[in-house]
Amino acid sequence: MQRPRQLLVFVLDDRRFSVDLSVVVRIARMVEITPLPQAPDMVLGLINVQGQIIPVVSIRKSCGLPDRPPHLNDRLIILKMPARMFALLVDEVVGIVHRGEQEVVTAHQLFPGVDAVDGVVKYNDDIVLIQNMERLLHLGDEGKLGAAMEEPGGVQP
8 A cells, every 4th residue: 555645735925835745854934044155046045953054945936936035934944855955945834735646646747848846736725736856956056056155155064
């Protein structure tokens, strides 16, 4: 028997998105973000989480949403990715949903060639896109991010 897929649902503007719960370390309240010169566009800056320096990313532009400055009520979803930890800036965290694989419509069925979305699930009366964070964060930019963090005035990871 297949185990249900566990997803953390979050909101950007009025749209619902999700990530696999397996990559979520914790959810934090908004804190001051230190700008990081020379970082990739989606990196807003850095935060210190229990002594660990973590880049903060915004996926708004990648999701077709307008940029906006962080708000005090926003949340940070701390994600453990293969290359490093990231904090994902979101408007709100809705909760965790459990869906069987048969309830997930895969992305290649709906969006051929779209790499950043793994699939779609129904959540109440909404449609939730399941984000593939590794692809969405363009970890190919990891070299650029690492270089920015090692620049004079940057921060060592």
